[in-house]
Amino acid sequence: MEHGMLIPPVYSPIPPAIHPRHKLIDQQTAAWARTFDIGSPELREKLVGQEIGTFAARILPEGDEEVISLLADFVLWLFGVDDGHCEEGELGTDPKELVPELSRLLRIAQNPEAAMLTGDSLAAGLRDLRRRMEQHATPAQLARWVDALREYFLSVVWEASHRSKNTVPDLNDYALMRLYDGATSVVMPLLEMGYGYELQPHERDATSVRAAAEMAYFIITWDNDLFSYHKESRGQQYYLNVLRVLEHHHGLEPAEALEVAVAQRDRVMCLFLRLRDHLSASGSPQLRQYLESLSCFIRAAQDWGISSHRYTTPEDPAELPTTFRDTPTDDSEEPLDIPAIAWWWDAVPEKRVPAVPQGGLPVNGDTALGVPHLPVTDHVTAAGHDSRSFA
Structure with a gap:
């Protein structure tokens, strides 16, 4: 795929919010990273400059400040694992060695008192987090939390397997594992x-609530794929x-792949909003807060x-949007032709629709991959100029 791709504004109907002490939280997370020597010196300084504390302050805009700092430190630690061990380290292309290393870290998360990895900075940071x-x-x-960390580690090994062979998974496997990696x-x-x-x-474990959480994961990771591509x-x-x-798998040109990915995330965003509102109407106060937090996370x-400098890469500027769309490019109520996630559409009782046929062929002007089914006028909101703007 060609370099220098212009990423369009994405559909963002959720208003922004941020904890008022986000700058202090970001400074504290930088200090934590240096105290525990997370990653190599070069990687650590990159992570410190990526405003991860601000990210956490947006996820929990009215949350407990200590928990926000804990979340920020944990996210930075995760990047230390992903960037250091997996994407840039030798273990990232050696699944058989990555499994025991991640299993040792998982044991520290379960039992921080275990006398293991005593000289390892990532293990020391994980002990502190736990x-x-x-x-x-x-x-x-x-x-x-430990179970979710296990899911993440498993998906990291899956990715390392593809990296070791330089292979590309199909769309269904990618969508499934992207929920975790x-x-x-x-x-x-x-x-x-x-x-x-x-x-x-x-x-929490009701099928529909689990679907809402997975939809949030999908939107966040599809957006991340757009923003991190450069x-x-x-x-x-x-x-x-x-x-x-x-x-790779569908023979699309770069611009076509971008259009399809945007349409897929837009269709899931529309579904998430419908399901969130449906669940909030009858859920407990705790469930309503949980659903609101999913929205804030997105x-x-x-x-x-x-x-963040993580994605804008000032030394080699990425062509990222500074605005957000008011309208989706695809608001179809039909499921995406991705078996691992197509069941989400059954989680909204009043919006059940037949599954899209297999094969990716056009259906009434639509496609199973999620290409926009109708032309939609592009409405964007300028950052800093309305309620949807980046603060």
């Missing part, structure tokens, strides 16, 4: 901790991205994605 988490989490939330599910327990509640299992494609390492998947990733 012990601080105990001050805010219930035993069940801690257990779910974006490290979105590991944030979920902290959404509850940030507001001091525990969502009861009968609500950074990843310019590097020397293997990279995995929905645009590359669509071009918007936080968007605002951070178009502004």
